Amino acid sequence: MIDLYYAPTPNGRKIKIFLEEAGLEYKVIPVNLAGGEQFKPEFISVSPNNKIPAIVDHEPKDGNGPISIFESGAILLYLAEKTGKFMPKNFSDREEAIQWVFWQVGGLGPMAGQFYYFNTYASEKIPYAIDRYRKEVARLYGVLNKRLEGKDYLAGEYSVADMICYPWIVPHESQGQSFEDSPNVGRWFNAIAARPAVKRAYE
Secondary structure, three states: OEEEEEOOOHHHHHHHHHHHHHOOOEEEEEOOOOOOHHHOHHHHOOOOOOOOOEEEEOOOOOOOOOEEEEOHHHHHHHHHHHHOOOOOOOHHHHHHHHHHHHHHHHHHHHHHHHHHHHHHHOOOOOHHHHHHHHHHHHHHHHHHHHHOOOOOOOEOEOOHHHHHHHHHHOOOOOOOOOOOOOHHHHHHHHHHHOOHHHHHHOO
């Protein structure tokens, strides 16, 4: 059994996608971010950075009792290693998958998040900040679009690389992005959106 500390954000969704795709037994433990539950000591004992998602695996691969993992990229790599699923077996494709995992957690997520904050939540609208992050998100969509040219998935077969990026593309319209400018991303996005496990993760 895996406990998933969760809120319905892009970072939370990516873990649900893997769990549904792999058919793992899991229990969702909602974390009320608006209510400040991420700052409670019991949550911080699982996720020291007070961010969702985090998991507790009660049946880790080494059999040494419960293990807690925080940070979405680390969780996905852990689950891929635990299950032997959704990580390419081919060496070069595996390295590609890992690179795109890091690309998302270091680039797409933070930049899209900053755009959304300054464009939606900031009490003072700062045109420079809004424009800067919108343009950077557009640049990253361009990187993704180029990678997907002639490819179904980011790293050969469907993998954690696709799972980690997809939830950050779901809100593309609120990020000021259009698939007209990145048609390969749109094709890839629609194929993943049609997967039954992805649909279950978003229910």
